[in-house]
Amino acid sequence: MMDLHSQTLTQLKDGLGRGDFSSLELTQALLDRIAAHGEELNAFITVMRDAALENAKQADAARAGGNAGVLNGLPIVHKDIFCTRDVLTTCGSRMLENFVSPYDATIVERMAAAGAVVLGKTNMDEFAMGSSNETSYFGPVKNPWDHERSPGGSSGGSAASVAARLSPAATATDTGGSIRQPAALTNTVGFKPTYGRVSRYGMIAFASSLDQAGVITRSAADAALLLGVMAGFDERDSTSIDHPVPDYVAGLDGSLKGLRVGIVRQHFDDGLDDATGKAVREALAVLEAQGASLTEVDLPNLDYCVPTYYVVAPAECSSNLSRFDGVRFGHRAEDPQDLLDLYCRSRGEGFGAEVKRRIMTGTYVLSAGYYDAYYLKAQKVRQLVSDDFSRAFENVDVIAGPTTPTPAFKLGDKTDDPITMYLNDIYTIGANLAGLPAMSTPCGMVDGLPVGLHLVGPHWAEESLLRTSHQFQQQTDWHAQCPEAYQ
């Protein structure tokens, strides 16, 4: 039998169904791997050993009783941005270092109800603000492909744990690329659904008009399996949209014949590393050989995406993070002189440098006299960006290109200049601004480092993205490659 840790979620589901192994055996095997490798990667903030073993036993009992849910006995990990009842939920911040959530996020609840076994909570950039996992209060995560390099961010711990085979799948969140960029840099599949597709209830808010929950997995089929459980209307999230949830797994089959793939010329301009571009072009040729047609499309306002994002996201974050006041939960400064001192020092001490910069950027762009020039202007440009995508999708079914400009960069390389770090998300941010579903799928290697193919679709086109990626994975084995140290 193939090692349990090297199997995909779909393979493990089949194995559990056949009775080849129990959830308890599987959970134990992965907890042992986490014990062996979790620390060297710094991928976890909390490992839920006892609870996982208990839940695995319950899953096995449920299966024996004929009550196996869709995810019965399957191990997963949650990004530490999702509230988990009675479990530490830090969001990668000193502010929430001791926060034990009194409730479960909707997706945590839904996955548990389907029988999933949670192994732990993964490390992340503080409040999901970062593209390298270096803003985490708990230290950076290391890339399993090269420990000197970043796994990307903000969902770096989720990506690293899946890439290193410590967990077959992970939940993650994406506000500007935080699922797709780490997936690309670690050779995993990262899926961000349409805005409003998956409930944000219990997902600690960063920028509410951009945030969306999704998954990091080892195959498109695994992403489809999880998305089917996570997606769907939730009245507890005021931004949740009531839209039918198709059978994503059934939707994987079908040929790419006739699929219209849009290529954006600017995606292949100077900013793109040559070898990365070559790998992406080869991937496009594979899609073409499978029957897809390639067409050039234009996104004229592409260059405005990153600056637009760095007005809108900080503005929303400055508002969302005002709840951290040192009074009801979270860090409180010692011996406050008065209420103002309590607020200012609790927040000054509890937040790290990048989070403070974003809050201040947001406060500035929303402040009297600047609102029209920055925030209102950015929301207008955002409409232009969204219109560009709408026009492009009149002629194509999916837009394909690189997920990131380069493979994984070294830890410490981009920490001096916030703008250099922000530009790492240049290809991914547009999908968040327009609320579109998007994913990264492994498509090549450059000097032993993974490259991701980025796919963006129109609203609610999750099925066609997953099918494109799945069919690509039938012809290629990039997604199956694993760092030597973690085989």
Next chain:
Amino acid sequence: MSLDKDQVQHIAMLARLRLADDELAETQEKLSRIVDFVDQLSAAPTDEVVPMAHPLNQAQRLRPDQVTEANERDKVQENAPSVSDGHYLVPKVLE
């Protein structure tokens, strides 16, 4: 630099953030760079453009004003830094 130290201190106060002395210079420099970077938006042609209100043009959904959650005050307050008899404690605000 596009922001001077006084402006940075003012923004920090609006955001209720105390910056340590050694944080001020770096914050000024990096915030200025971010503001310069987003300033390029001013070149975008947006006459006649209606600002986006929702990425999928949805209207805000409302629900009936009914209590839906059970009272879990004690459990919720386990996370509070300082409570007494169900109340959150803060420094004295009235003399």
